Amino acid sequence: MQLTLEFGGGLELLCESVKIHKVNVDPPNGPEKFIMKDLLSWVRTNLIKERPEMFMKGDSVRPGVLVLVNDCDWELSGQLDTTLEDKDVVVFISTLHGG
Amino acid sequence: MEESNTKLTKKGGGRLCCICNQRRAALKRPKTLEQICRECFYEVFEEEIHQVIVDNQLFKPGERIAIGASGGKDSTVLACVLAELNRRHNYGLDLFLLSVDEGITGYRDDSLETVKRNEVQYGLPLKIVSYKDLYGWTMDEIVKMIGLKNNCTFCGVFRRQALDRGASLLKVDKVATGHNADDIAETVLLNILRGDIARLSRCTSIVTGEDGPIPRCKPFKYTYEKEIVMYAYFKRLDYFSTECIYSPNAYRGFAREFIKDLERIRPRAILDIIKSGEDFRISTSTKMPEQGTCERCGYISSQKWCKACVLLEGLNRGLPKMGIGRSSRGLNNDPKKDKYMKQGNGTKSIENKQCGSLDF
Ligand SMILES: [Zn+2]
Ligand SMILES: [Zn+2]
Ligand SMILES: [Zn+2]
Numbered sequence A: 001m002q003l004t005l006e007f008g009g010g011l012e013l014l015c016e017s018v019k020i021h022k023v024n025v026d027p028p029n030g031p032e033k034f035i036m037k038d039l040l041s042w043v044r045t046n047l048i049k050e051r052p053e054m055f056m057k058g059d060s061v062r063p064g065v066l067v068l069v070n071d072c073d074w075e076l077s078g079q080l081d082t083t084l085e086d087k088d089v090v091v092f093i094s095t096l097h098g099g
Numbered sequence B: 001m002e003e004s005n006t007k008l009t010k011k012g013g014g015r016l017c018c019i020c021n022q023r024r025a026a027l028k029r030p031k032t033l034e035q036i037c038r039e040c041f042y043e044v045f046e047e048e049i050h051q052v053i054v055d056n057q058l059f060k061p062g063e064r065i066a067i068g069a070s071g072g073k074d075s076t077v078l079a080c081v082l083a084e085l086n087r088r089h090n091y092g093l094d095l096f097l098l099s100v101d102e103g104i105t106g107y108r109d110d111s112l113e114t115v116k117r118n119e120v121q122y123g124l125p126l127k128i129v130s131y132k133d134l135y136g137w138t139m140d141e142i143v144k145m146i147g148l149k150n151n152c153t154f155c156g157v158f159r160r161q162a163l164d165r166g167a168s169l170l171k172v173d174k175v176a177t178g179h180n181a182d183d184i185a186e187t188v189l190l191n192i193l194r195g196d197i198a199r200l201s202r203c204t205s206i207v208t209g210e211d212g213p214i215p216r217c218k219p220f221k222y223t224y225e226k227e228i229v230m231y232a233y234f235k236r237l238d239y240f241s242t243e244c245i246y247s248p249n250a251y252r253g254f255a256r257e258f259i260k261d262l263e264r265i266r267p268r269a270i271l272d273i274i275k276s277g278e279d280f281r282i283s284t285s286t287k288m289p290e291q292g293t294c295e296r297c298g299y300i301s302s303q304k305w306c307k308a309c310v311l312l313e314g315l316n317r318g319l320p321k322m323g324i325g326r327s328s329r330g331l332n333n334d335p336k337k338d339k340y341m342k343q344g345n346g347t348k349s350i351e352n353k354q355c356g357s358l359d360f
Helices: A011-015 A036-046 B002-011 B038-055 B073-088 B108-122 B131-135 B139-146 B151-169 B181-193 B197-203 B225-234 B250-265 B269-283 B307-316 B335-343
Strands: A002-008 A020-024 A065-069 A089-094 B064-068 B094-101 B126-130 B174-176
Touching (some): A089 B225, B064 B073, B094 B131, B181 B225
16 A cells, blocks of 8 residues: 655654655555554554654654644544545644744 | 545545535634634634734734744744735734844754745745844853753743844834744643742733833734644645754643643643633732843843843853852842742743744
């Protein structure tokens, strides 16, 4: 499954200052069911190079990190349960840096 | 764009906006929990700020207003929205961007590049005042001298004063800052945690410093950080978001995290904390310090010398700890005026927002 992941608001600093990552993910439970929860643990293992606590808390993002799936607030699509599909664009933005 | 629209509908995330009932909802408002589309969001976001400006009479026609600009998200969105509202509602304001250059290599020099682009993007004239010009020291030089402990005291005190000096150079009537609802809720909590009732009652005021040289106002007092960041993202605004390299204020960090945890469970908590802060005002009987002027530089001060002059004297004499922490030894020992410090528990002032982010 091909996904575009974008990190902003300072989160890019946790993945070697690269903002946009085009990635190929192998859904662990088959291509039918890949949800945000799975993606977060994939990102944590494969993209985050430092201070993972700035990105995650428990099995979700840290409060204050906004998530958009195809430019739509993930609070509208079920947050961790949001189902992802091939070519989806997921954006993570920290609100915690600077004013 | 087309493609992602069909995709979302397929996914079941294609709910309609509860305001226009036509377009696909793009975000959930923390304040109201409404699901709204991008276009309706721009509209309610901007018009709510307009309403706050009108209700609180933040500006008068013909005034010159400086926007404290750090290049960060809050002040960038503030500049964009104020420029737009000024046009749309004929405020008749002369708007300026005012930035402070602390002299932090790799941080402020980069964020100032963002502000310089904002100057062009929003057509607002920019003024930059630097620590080096005002005080003879850059933050880098100060840190070299004092180390990483306490540097935020310098940053906070110098920045506040630098902004006033820049504002008077621009001859503005008022300075607008980007403090948002989350920032204010956080400051309310910190002041409660420190038992600082004087600051608690001041920190929720939408206009401050009316007795000082130049009043400051917070048009984003009721604006959620989430919406500011969403606005900047959807409008593809150009802002700078790297943490100040000299920053961390652990105590403030915890308060921040706590507010964000509360917001996740019940987003209204942020407005409720601000409301509590406002209501505390009634019961306070803490005396505010008398305002005089600094004997040395003429800046407002409740003591003989202003805080910046005390810190600067320490730096220049090679005694950088002077003026940090409890009452400033030696220079300001008027016992009457010191009383206020003790009432405030003798704690250092809580700077609004950690160092490096915009706090004035
Ligand atoms: Zn709408
Ligand atoms: Zn600092
Ligand atoms: Zn002074």
